[in-house]
Amino acid sequence: MKPTNTADPEYFHKVVDCQYACPAHTPVPEYIRLIAAGRYSDAYLVNWESNVFPGVLGRTCDRPCEPACRRGRVEEEPVAICRLKRVAADFKGEVKQRMPQAPFAKNGKKIALVGGGPASLTVARDLAPQGYEIHLYDAQDKGGGFMRSQIPSFRLPESVLDEEVGYVLDLGIDAHFNHYVESLKDLLAKGYDAVFVGSGAPRGRDLNIPGREESAANIHIGIEWLANVAFNHISKIGRRVIVLGGGNTAMDCCRTARRLGGEEVKVLVRSPFADMKASPWEIEDAIAEDIPILDNHVPKEYVHENGQLKGVRFEKVKAVYDDKGKRTLVPTGEDLVFIEADDVICAVGQENSFPWIERDLGIQFDKWDVPMVDKLTFQSTLPKVFFGGDAAFGPANIITAVAHGHQAAVSIDLFCQGKAVGDRPAPGTKLVSTKMGIHEWNYDSQVADDARFAVPHAPKDKTLKDRKMEVELGFDLQTAYKEAERCLNCDVQTVFTEKLCIECDACVDICPTDCINFVTAEEDEAALRAKLRVPAKNDSQDICVSAPVATGRIMVKDENVCLHCGLCAERCPTAAWDMQKFLYSVTKASQVLKAG
Numbered sequence: 001m002k003p004t005n006t007a008d009p010e011y012f013h014k015v016v017d018c019q020y021a022c023p024a025h026t027p028v029p030e031y032i033r034l035i036a037a038g039r040y041s042d043a044y045l046v047n048w049e050s051n052v053f054p055g056v057l058g059r060t061c062d063r064p065c066e067p068a069c070r071r072g073r074v075e076e077e078p079v080a081i082c083r084l085k086r087v088a089a090d091f092k093g094e095v096k097q098r099m100p101q102a103p104f105a106k107n108g109k110k111i112a113l114v115g116g117g118p119a120s121l122t123v124a125r126d127l128a129p130q131g132y133e134i135h136l137y138d139a140q141d142k143g144g145g146f147m148r149s150q151i152p153s154f155r156l157p158e159s160v161l162d163e164e165v166g167y168v169l170d171l172g173i174d175a176h177f178n179h180y181v182e183s184l185k186d187l188l189a190k191g192y193d194a195v196f197v198g199s200g201a202p203r204g205r206d207l208n209i210p211g212r213e214e215s216a217a218n219i220h221i222g223i224e225w226l227a228n229v230a231f232n233h234i235s236k237i238g239r240r241v242i243v244l245g246g247g248n249t250a251m252d253c254c255r256t257a258r259r260l261g262g263e264e265v266k267v268l269v270r271s272p273f274a275d276m277k278a279s280p281w282e283i284e285d286a287i288a289e290d291i292p293i294l295d296n297h298v299p300k301e302y303v304h305e306n307g308q309l310k311g312v313r314f315e316k317v318k319a320v321y322d323d324k325g326k327r328t329l330v331p332t333g334e335d336l337v338f339i340e341a342d343d344v345i346c347a348v349g350q351e352n353s354f355p356w357i358e359r360d361l362g363i364q365f366d367k368w369d370v371p372m373v374d375k376l377t378f379q380s381t382l383p384k385v386f387f388g389g390d391a392a393f394g395p396a397n398i399i400t401a402v403a404h405g406h407q408a409a410v411s412i413d414l415f416c417q418g419k420a421v422g423d424r425p426a427p428g429t430k431l432v433s434t435k436m437g438i439h440e441w442n443y444d445s446q447v448a449d450d451a452r453f454a455v456p457h458a459p460k461d462k463t464l465k466d467r468k469m470e471v472e473l474g475f476d477l478q479t480a481y482k483e484a485e486r487c488l489n490c491d492v493q494t495v496f497t498e499k500l501c502i503e504c505d506a507c508v509d510i511c512p513t514d515c516i517n518f519v520t521a522e523e524d525e526a527a528l529r530a531k532l533r534v535p536a537k538n539d540s541q542d543i544c545v546s547a548p549v550a551t552g553r554i555m556v557k558d559e560n561v562c563l564h565c566g567l568c569a570e571r572c573p574t575a576a577w578d579m580q581k582f583l584y585s586v587t588k589a590s591q592v593l594k595a596g
Contacts, residue, residue: 001521001522001523001524001525001528001545002545003545003546003547003554004542004543004544004545004546006495006544009426009427009429009584011542012429012431012491012493012582012584013025013427013429013582013584014542015490015493015542015559015582016028016029016490016491016582016584017068017069017070017490018065018066018068018069018070018079018081018490019065019491019584020068021064021065021067021068022051022064022065022399023064023399023400023402023403024050024051024399024402024403024406024586025050025403025584025585025586026046026047026050026051026065027046027050027491027583027584027585028065028081028487028491029487029488029489029490029491029492030046030491030583031043031046031047031084031085031088032079032081032084032484032487033443033444033484033487033489034046034088035084035087035088035480035481035484036444036481036484036485036487038477040087040088040091040092040093041088041092041093041094041095041098043087043088043092044088044089044092044095045095045098045099047085047088047089048095048099048167050585050586051399051402052118052121052122052125052164052168052402052405053118053147053164053398053402054085054086054088054089054164055086055089055090055160055163055164056147056156056160056161056164056398057082057085057398057399058082058083058084058085058086058087058088058089058090058474059086059155059156059160059472060147060151060155060156060398061082061085061397061398061399062248062279062397062398062399063081063082063279064399065081065082066078066079066080066081066082069081070488070490070563071486071487071488073560073561074563075451076451076452077451077452078452079452079483079484079486079487080452080453080455080475080483083455083472083474083475083483084475084480084483084484086474086475087474087475087477087480089160090474091477091480096167096170099167099171100128100129100171102128102170102171102172103172104128104129104130104131104171104172105131106131106132106133107130107131107132108131109131109132109133109193109194109416110132110133110135110191110192110193111123111127111132111133111134111135111192111193111194111195111196111412111416112135112136112137112187112190112192112194112195112196113134113135113136113137113195113196113198114137114181114184114187114195114196114197114198114199115137115138115145115197115198115199115200115389115391116136116137116138116140116142116143116144116145116165116175116177116198117144117145117146117147117198117199117200117389117401118145118147118198118389118398118401118402118405119196119198119388119389119390119391119392119401119402119404119405119408120136120138120145120196120198120388120389120405121136121143121144121145121165121168121405122401122402122404122405122406122409123196123198123388123405123408123409123412124136124168124169124171124173125167125168125171125405126405126406126409126410126588126589127409127412127413127589128171128172128173129171130413130589132416133174134171134172134173134174135173135174135176135192136169136173136174136175136176137176137179137180137181137187138175138176138177138179139178139179139180140177140178140231141177141178142162142165142177143165143168143169143175143177144161144165145198145200146200146223146390147161147398148161148230149223149226149227149230149231150223150226150227150230150249150252151252152226152229152230152252152255152256152467153230153467153468153470154255154256154259154463154466154467154468154469154470154471155252155470155471155472157468157470158468180356181199181356182356183356183358184197184356184357184358184361184363184385185358185361188361188384188385192384193384193416194384194385194386194412194415194416195384195385195386196385196386196387196388196408196412197357197371197385197386197387197388197391198387198388198389198391198401198404198405199354199391200389200390200391201350201351201352201353201390201391201394201395202223202350202352202353203350203351203352203353204221204222204223204224204346204347204349204350204351205221205346205348205349205350205351206221206346207244207299207346207348209299209300209301209302210300210301210302211301211302211303211304212302214302214304214307215302215304215307215308215309215344217307217309218238218308218309218341218342218343218344219302219309219343219344219345219346220343220344220345220346221345221346222243222245222249222250222252222253222345222346222347222348223249223347223350225253225345226249226252226253226256229256229260229467234260235260236260236261237257237260237261237262237342237343238261238262238341238342238343239261239262239263239264239342240262240263240264240265240311240340240341240342240343241254241257241262241264241265241266241341241342241343241344241345242266242267242268242311242312242339242341242343242344242345243257243265243266243267243268243344243345243347244268244299244312244344244345244346244347244348245267245269245346245347245348245349246267246269246270246271246275246276246277246278246293246295247276247277247278247347247349248277248278248279248282249347249350250267250269250278250345250347251267251278251279251282251283251285251286252282252347253345253347254266254267254286254291254345255285255286255289255291256467257343257345258289258290258291258464259463259464259465259466259467260467262343265291266291266292266293266294266339267286267291267292267293267294268293268294268297268299268312268314268339269293269294269295269296269297270296270297270298270317270329271295271296271319271327271329272295272296272319273293273295275319275327276293276295285471288457288460289460289464296316296317296318296319296329296332297314297315297316297317297337298314298315298316298317298329299312299313299314300313300314300315300336301313301336302344303338309341309342309343309344310340310341311338311339311340311341312338312339312341312344313336313337313338314336314337314338314339315331315336315337316331316332316334316337317329317330317331317332318330318332349395350390350394350395351394352368352369352370352390352391352394354369354371354391357371361382361385362381362382363380363381363382363385364380364381370393370394371387371391371392373386373387373392373393375393376407376422376424377407377408377411377421377422377424378392378404378407378408378411379411379415379421383415384415386408386411386412387408388401388404388405388407388408389401389404389405392404406586406587406588406589407587409588409589410424410425410587410588410589412589413589424587425587426587427584427585427586427587428583428584428585428587429582429583429584429585430582430583431493431495431580431581431582431583432580432581432583433578433579433580433581434492434579434580434581435569435578435579438575439570441492441566441569441579443489443492443579443581444485444489445489445492445564445565445566445579446565447488447563447565448482448485448486450482450483450485450486452483452486453475453479453482453483455472455473455474455475456472456473456474457471457472457473458470458471458472458473488563488564488565489564490564491581491582491583491584492564492566492579492580492581492582493564493579493580493581493582494544494557494562494564494566494568494569494577494578494579495577495578495579495580496544496546496555496557496576496577497575497576497577497578498546498547498548498549498555498576500574500575500576501549501550501555501574501576502550502573502574502576503518503549503550503551503553504573505518506571506572506573507567507568507571507572507577508533509571510567510568510570510571511567511568512563512565512567513534513561513562513563514533514534514561515534515557515558515559515560515561515562516555516556516557516568517532517533517555517556517557517558518549518553518554518555518556519531519532519553519554519556520552520553520554521548521552521553521554525543526539528543528545528556529543532556532558534558534561536558536560538560541558541559541560542559543556543557543558543559544556544557544559564579566579
C-alpha cells in the first residue's frame with residue numbers, strides 16, 4: 001500500500017467523526033474544550049460561525065454527530081454534544097459586538113430570499129457582510145420559518161429563537177414579513193441578481209381513507225395544526241386524541257395535544273416501534289408524558305356519526321423483511337381495531353409545494369414536481385435561482401438547511417462575480433502542535449471514565465399545564481464540565497514522522513487500544529488490516545499507513561479505535577509522534593468570524 005496522504009484535508013476531517021457527520025461540519029471538539037475551560041462566549045461563536053443557531057440547535061438538533069461519536073465505541077453512550085452546544089448558548093456573555101457589524105460597504109448586487117427559515121437566514125448571514133443587499137420575504141410576521149411554526153415552545157422558547165434570528169436580521173437585512181410571494185416571475189422582474197428559495201416543505205400530507213370528508217372538522221394536518229397552535233389560532237383540543245405517524249412531527253403533535261387538554265392521547269404507527277423515524281429522545285419524552293405508542297396499526301377508516309368523528313379503525317399488521325432488508329407490512333388477519341377519538345392529527349409526512357413558481361421560467365421540475373437542483377451548487381436550471389433546505393431536496397432538519405445555506409451562498413457569490421459556481425474554493429485546514437513540553441499537552445488528554453450525564457427536566461405536573469414552559473432545563477456548569485471531559489478530543493491528531501523513529505516500539509507497548517503496529521508492508525489493504533495485532537475490521541474507518549522506517553517496516557495505526565490520549569507521543573523518546581490539533585473550516589462566502 002502507498003503511504004496515507006495525511007495532507008489531504010479530508011483525511012483528518014474524517015477522523016473527527018462528529019464534525020464529519022455534521023452537515024455543517026461544526027468543529028465539535030474545539031467548542032467542547034472551550035466549554036470545559038469556561039470560555040462559553042468563545043464556544044458560542046465557534047458554533048455561530050458554523051451552524052448559525054447554537055441556542056436553537058442545542059435544543060432541537062437531530063444530532064447526526066452523536067451516533068458518529070467515538071465515545072460510543074468505548075462505552076454505551078456518546079458525548080452529549082447537542083446539549084453541550086446549549087451550554088455555550090445559555091452561559092455566553094455579550095457576543096453581538098464580536099459578530100460582523102452593519103452597515104457594510106455595498107457591492108452593488110441585490111439578492112432575494114424566499115422564506116425566512118434556517119437556510120435563507122444562513123445565506124443572509126454569509127452574504128450580508130460581503131456587501132450584498134439582501135431582501136428576505138416571508139409569510140409569517142417574524143423570521144425563523146418552520147423553526148417558529150413547527151417546533152413547540154416547550155422545546156424551543158420563543159426568546160431563544162428571537163435572539164438568534166435577530167443576530168442575522170441585524171446585519172442590515174431588508175425583511176418583508178407578512179409577505180407571501182405569489183409569483184417568482186414578478187419577483188425576478190424586480191431586478192434581483194440572484195434569488196434563493198428556502199421556503200421549506202410547507203404542505204403536510206393528508207390521509208384520504210373512508211370517512212375523511214365527513215369527519216373533516218376534527219381531522220387536522222400535523223404541521224398546519226402546530227403552526228396554528230404556535231400563532232395562538234388554536235388553544236384547545238378534544239379529550240381523546242389520536243396522532244397518526246411516527247416521526248418527530250408526530251411526537252411534537254402528541255405532546256402539544258397533552259398540553260391543550262388531551263387527556264387520552266395515543267400515537268399510532270404503521271411500522272414496528274424499532275422502525276419509527278422519530279429521534280429516540282423525542283420518543284422517550286413522549287412516553288415520559290404518559291403517551292402510549294401503538295405500532296403495527298394501519299388506519300383504514302375514520303368512523304363518524306352525523307358528521308361527528310367517533311374514532312378510527314385500524315388493521316393490525318406485521319413487518320416482513322426480505323434478504324435485502326426491504327420491509328413489507330403484512331396483515332395479521334385479526335379483526336379491525338376501533339379506537340375512540342374526538343380529534344385526529346395526521347403527521348404522516350410533508351411535501352414540497354411550489355404553486356407560486358411559474359413553469360415557463362426555465363426551472364425544470366422532476367416527476368414529483370420538485371425543482372431539479374444541483375447537489376453541489378444548489379443552482380436550478382434557471383442559473384440565477386438557487387434552492388436550499390427542505391425546498392431543495394425535501395424534508396430534512398435544521399442543521400442540513402444551514403449546511404445548504406452556506407454552500408448556496410458560496411454559489412451565489414461566485415455567480416454574481418461572473419465565476420463558475422462549480423469552481424469552489426477548498427476548505428480551510430490547519431495542523432497545530434499542542435506540545436507544551438516534552439510530555440505535556442495544551443489539552444486535557446486524560447480519558448474520563450464517567451458515563452453520559454442526564455439532562456434534568458422540569459416537573460411534569462407543571463410542564464403539562466403550560467405549553468410554553470420549557471421541559472429540558474439544560475446542564476448546570478458543574479455537570480457541563482464533567483460531560484465535556486468525556487470528549488476524546490478526536491481533532492487532536494497523532495502525527496507520525498518516519499525519519500525520527502528509532503523503532504523502539506515504546507508507542508506500541510503503551511497504546512491502551514493496541515492500535516499502533518510496526519509491520520512489513522502488504523500490497524493489499526485487506527491483508528494489511530488482517531495482520532495487525534488487533535485486526536482492523538471496520539473498513540468504514542481508515543488505517544494510517546506510514547512510509548517505511550529504517551528497517552523497511554511501516555507503521556500502521558487503526559484510526560477506528562485510537563483514543564487520542566497522547567500516550568504514544570508522551571512515551572516516544574525522539575518525538576516521532578506528536579499531538580497536533582486539526583482545524584477544518586468548510587468553504588463559506590462570508591467573512592470568517594475569529595473567536596478567541
